[in-house]
Amino acid sequence: MTDTPIRDSGAETPLIEFENIYKIYIMGDSEVHALDGISMKIYKGEFVAIVGQSGSGKSTCMNIIGCLDVPTRGRYFLRGTDVSTMVDDEQAEIRNKELGFIFQQYNLIPKISVKQNVELPLMYAGLSEKEQEQRALEALDRVGLKDKANNMPQQLSGGQQQRVSIARALAGDPSIILADEPTGALDSKTGKEVLNFLKQLHRDGNTIVLITHDNTIAAQAERVIRIQDGRITYDGEPDINKFATLAHAGDEEADNNDA
């Protein structure tokens, strides 16, 4: 391995490549390994679900993929570029250009309109106001909320708000759409709609990384990466039978969350 940030592998460069990633928190005297040496590759056009119970390290994993957090050790290549050593503002640019986030809590800014929310990543990308507006409206059109463009976020239902956040994630035309428990705050019907929408996006050629604790949701993906205690315990087809025993644990957690 060389120290150059650009990797030149003969085959197709993975979109996401984790190389022995550790995330270690110091809690008093003890070290907590949230991620304990994870290596994985995700290629363009994949629909990957990262699944695990709470505390398994899946959220930390997603934070590192999303450049929201930095690993303690190891290297993370995004499109062949080492982003784990980047400074804050460089990571901001990566988040802006390469990543589209869909959060469980939607994370819309309440005091600006739906359209302005969708425009945010475009604004930070430095697009002209006209282009911002045009692309925001296009993105809202894709999620079927063009008519709500001038509403405030609170005026929309949960499902609609999540669709706005999807539009926001899409607007910047990112390489990866990162969805963190996108259905977590929604009822099952709307959750299903959102999930179908993600599938649609995948069919349109987007790379999607879905983080969830719910095996049935994970099963909708093309590929499942199961994380437990900071390590990858499964990586492959979403064969529900192969982790049927574990599915129960996930359901239980879902029940707890509802309570």
Add this chain to the structure above:
Amino acid sequence: MTLKKSFALALSNLVFDKMRSLLTMLGIIIGVAAVIILISLMDGMMGLMNDEFAKLGTDTINVSLTDRGGSRTVDDNDMYKFVSDNPEYLKAVSPTVTIPNATVKTTDCDLTTNVSGVDEQYYSMKLLETENGRFLQFSDVEKKLKVCVIGTYIEKELFGRGKGLGQSFKINGKTFKVIGVLTEEGDSESGGEDEIIYIPYTTAVSMSKTSFIGAYTMQAADADNVDNTVARIKQYLDNKIGDSDYYNVTSVKQVMDMASTMTGTMETLLVCIAGISLLVGGIGIMNIMLVSVTERTREIGIRKSLGAKCRDIKSQFVIEAATVSGVGGMIGILVGSVLSVVFGKMLDLNAVPSFTAIAVSFGVSVAIGIMFGYLPAKNAANLNPIDALRHE
């Protein structure tokens, strides 16, 4: 992010959270308004005082003498000669002989007042004006005539307004003829500038117990050269009299300088008070800014996750702070200016909001607003995005 859009966003923020905006702006409004009101009222008062002094004549010098006897003394002829010998310093002189508490009588009215014996130059020196008749003339003084010029209060009391000219009355038993009535200065009330009787100083001397003239009123040739003129007079008197205990030279300007030193101290005090109110306003701004940035850490996290760089966050908060402080400052200027004029009217002062007060108070409060919008935003912008996002 374009500046226009930033301002639009900042304004919509302002409208979105009206209560917080109002609280933020309140500090600035009070601070700015307080400074403007205090300074403009102070200026108005200073202006009023200066006007009063100007009426006394800023080029007026008063000389008082004590009779030392023998040759070491100065009489009116010496003084006239001294003035005509020093035209570069002095323009005019008038002996001022006061007959205190003179009894003034007509057949059906009597009162007690001060009578001033002056010469004809006193008229132009004090910028007097007659309403009817004329002022004293050289011949009146020379011939020690028993004529007088009276103020409107005296006229009103003795004869009724407009009826004084040509009438006669008695001062300490001697009959004087009214040859002129001065223009009304105040409102013809007792104790004011309208309670005045001028007679030729020669006549006044002959009515006093002593022939020594103890007071002179002089007019400096140049109002800006009063201090040197005073020095020149002192030098002359010192030569003649030889002992500074026997004479005293004061100028209105000296009194004015003293008064302005006093008002200067007062102004400093008021500026301090204004500064304190500005500071308190500033602390108010600071608190609200700190709270609002802490409150909005999550928003900062969201923005960072969407690709906002540190400087985007910082400029957003600075522009917001500038907008809030700026709008608050403008309201403060408006409130301060209006209240200055209103209070000025109430206090009978000409209180005009001063540009300096407006500029300084606006500048300081907006600077505080921006500074305390920037500092906490800088810290928040440097947070790890995930920590900012998780902030509740």
